[in-house]
Amino acid sequence: MTPQFQVRADYDARTIVVYQAYAPAIADAALRAGRFVEPFSFRRMTWIKPSFLWLMHRSNWARKAGQERILGVRMTREGWEAALAEAVLTTSAPEAVARAAVHVQWDPERSPRGAALNHYSIQVGIGRGLIRTFTDEWVTGVTDLTPQVRKAEALVRTGQAGRAQRLLPPERPYPLPPALEARLGRA
Numbered sequence: 001m002t003p004q005f006q007v008r009a010d011y012d013a014r015t016i017v018v019y020q021a022y023a024p025a026i027a028d029a030a031l032r033a034g035r036f037v038e039p040f041s042f043r044r045m046t047w048i049k050p051s052f053l054w055l056m057h058r059s060n061w062a063r064k065a066g067q068e069r070i071l072g073v074r075m076t077r078e079g080w081e082a083a084l085a086e087a088v089l090t091t092s093a094p095e096a097v098a099r100a101a102v103h104v105q106w107d108p109e110r111s112p113r114g115a116a117l118n119h120y121s122i123q124v125g126i127g128r129g130l131i132r133t134f135t136d137e138w139v140t141g142v143t144d145l146t147p148q149v150r151k152a153e154a155l156v157r158t159g160q161a162g163r164a165q166r167l168l169p170p171e172r173p174y175p176l177p178p179a180l181e182a183r184l185g186r187a
Contacts, residue, residue, distance in 0.1 A: 002119045005106055005185065007174040009050035015074045015140055017169065018048035018124075021059035027069035030142050036135040043128060045103070048073065051121035052169050057110040061153035062146055072143040072169070079138025083124060084180050090125075091185075101127045104184055112152075112161040112168070122184070145169075 010017040022030070022040075030036050040046075049055050059067035088100035097103060103125035108116035126134045148167055155164035176184070 002117075004118070005120050005122075007050060007122050007176060008109075008171040009174045010052075010072075010169040010171055011077065011174055014077060016050060016077050016080045016174065018050050018073050018075060018080075019052055019055040019145070020046070020048060020071050020073055021055060021062060021064070021067035022069050022071060023066045024069055027071055027144065027146075030071065031144055034142060035139055036142070040135070042131045042135070045125045045127050046131060046134070047123055047125045048075075049121065049123050050171070050174070051109060052171065053110045053112060054107060054121045054123070056112075056149065056153070057114045061156070062149050063153075068146075070145045070149045072145045073139055074141040074143070075134070075138040076140060079134065081177065081180060083126060083130065083134070083138075084176070084184065086130070087124065087183060089185055101129050103127070106185075112156050112164050 026036075026040050029039060049058075055070065056062075058064075059070065062068050062070050083102045084104070086100070087102040087104040088096050090097055090103050090105040092100075105123050105125075106120035107123060109119050109121045111117060152164040152167040155161070155167070
């Protein structure tokens with residue numbers, strides 16, 4: 001049985017993949033540069049998600065306006081854990097959330113068809129004060145997953161969710177240090 005609150009991700013010994021949905025102009029510029037550059041906004045919070053299916057639900061499989069392109073953002077695990085070490089749950093006291101450099105919220109994980117599951121995925125908001133650190137130090141690569149998303153969405157739409165599942169990134173439980181488990185409300 002899957003724990004109610006669990007970080008699941010595609011990761012290796014050094015990096016973790018998080019997902020973001022963008023308008024084509026932002027995605028194209030990031031892919032050309034191999035990192036985030038304008039028109040990406042360095043002046044507002046950016047939300048990263050290690051759950052591919054949660055982002056597919058949020059972006060309606062890259063069909064929502066301004067979210068037509070899906071990027072896989074590979075970042076260092078050191079950066080991921082540094083962000084989580086500064087995180088405040090969005091359910092905390094409003095003044096604590098307002099001061100936080102990083103916001104964390106837990107939302108129901110989704111099935112390929114978009115149904116809410118009985119466990120939660122993490123969403124991490126990197127605040128303005130850490131955006132440059134995220135983009136310039138923690139991000140190690142950016143990949144366009146939009147063609148893969150289009151194929152998987154077509155399979156889901158035609159009742160072939162099992163075949164679509166094979167196109168999804170491999171996600172497994174991410175081993176958080178105990179101090180981060182407690183910070184994220186999971187201990």
